[in-house]
Amino acid sequence: MQVYGSPLSPFVRKVYLVAAEKGVAVEPAPFTPGQPSPGFLEASPFRKIPAIRDGDFTLADSTAIAAYLDAKHPEPPLYPAEPRQRGKAVWFEEVADTLIGPAGASIVFNRFVAPKVLGRPGDEEAAAKGEAALPPLLDWLETQAPAQGWLVDGCFSIADIAMATMLRTLLYVGWGPDPAKRPATAAWYERVAARPAWREVAAIEDQQAARFAPA
Ligand SMILES: N[C@@H](CCC(=O)N[C@@H](CS)C(=O)NCC(=O)O)C(=O)O
Structure with a gap:
């Protein structure tokens, strides 16, 4: 599954975390802030991150994506049934x-x-x-x-x-x-x-955050 946006965003991080808890592999989708590609606009017409591309399916909004992932990969459940x-x-x-x-x-x-x-x-x-x-x-x-x-x-x-x-x-x-x-x-x-899922995502984020650390 491709994800538009960096896990430095709390909403993008939410999607990475849900995917990691479920063992769903994530790769970053090509995304340049301020320069929306046609692919990004298809997935996120209101230009917000996160958005995903999963095969021929696209979806925006962390809550919508989390619900989609929970339905597609029910284990472990993240939205309780009770x-x-x-x-x-x-x-x-x-x-x-x-x-x-x-x-x-x-x-x-x-x-x-x-x-x-x-x-x-x-x-x-x-x-x-x-x-x-x-x-x-x-x-x-x-x-x-x-x-x-x-x-x-x-x-x-x-x-x-x-x-x-x-x-x-x-x-x-x-x-x-x-x-x-x-x-x-x-x-x-x-x-x-x-x-473990948190640590996995934190490692990706820490690498990206290092770019903004004081020299
Ligand atoms: N309700 C949305 C909020 C997403 C959101 O606000 N994303 C921010 C980044 S953290 C964004 O894309 N801001 C750019 C903009 O509003 O143009 C979600 O859960 O995904």
């Missing part, structure tokens, strides 16, 4: 993607992507707004992080992947899980980050 667990897992994914993601994105874009990747100054006011939005969300997550195991009734699921990918992105701007401030979240995050 109704309440399924509902909760999708809800965690939604909170990660639509609340924590955007708050983090305004920090990450303006303090990391703009200065380090695009070589231009970020919008500090927008970054500060993101910083103001994050603490209540992270405090809530601290109440949800279990002492052991995973977010939804002890079953590893899309909830853990979707939340943890957002937290990994926050690490780039000093907002990663802090054991002193939110110990349950930090311990749960470490459990996610110890999984």
Whole structure:
């Protein structure tokens, strides 16, 4: 399966993680930010990453792709079958993607992507707004992080992947899980980050991130 976009993006990373958990081989699709190829536009008409090309099938959006992969490769299941667990897992994914993601994105874009990747100054006011939005969300997550195991009734699921990918992105701007401030979240995050699939994807990402490290 080909994936458009770098796993430095939390949404692309989500797709890489789902694929890795399921043992689905991923290769990067040819993709240059700002220069959309016809192949990319076919897969992602609204120009967002991630998108995939799987044989003659294309699809955009991390949530749609995760659902597709879970249906195509049912083992291990990442969307629980039990109704309440399924509902909760999708809800965690939604909170990660639509609340924590955007708050983090305004920090990450303006303090990391703009200065380090695009070589231009970020919008500090927008970054500060993101910083103001994050603490209540992270405090809530601290109440949800279990002492052991995973977010939804002890079953590893899309909830853990979707939340943890957002937290990994926050690490780039000093907002990663802090054991002193939110110990349950930090311990749960470490459990996610110890999984073989996570380590596999982190190794790919670390190689790409090295390009932006200070010389
Ligand atoms: N809901 C989408 C969000 C994807 C998204 O926002 N991707 C960002 C990168 S992290 C993007 O493509 N931004 C470029 C743009 O909006 O043009 C998903 O889950 O895939």
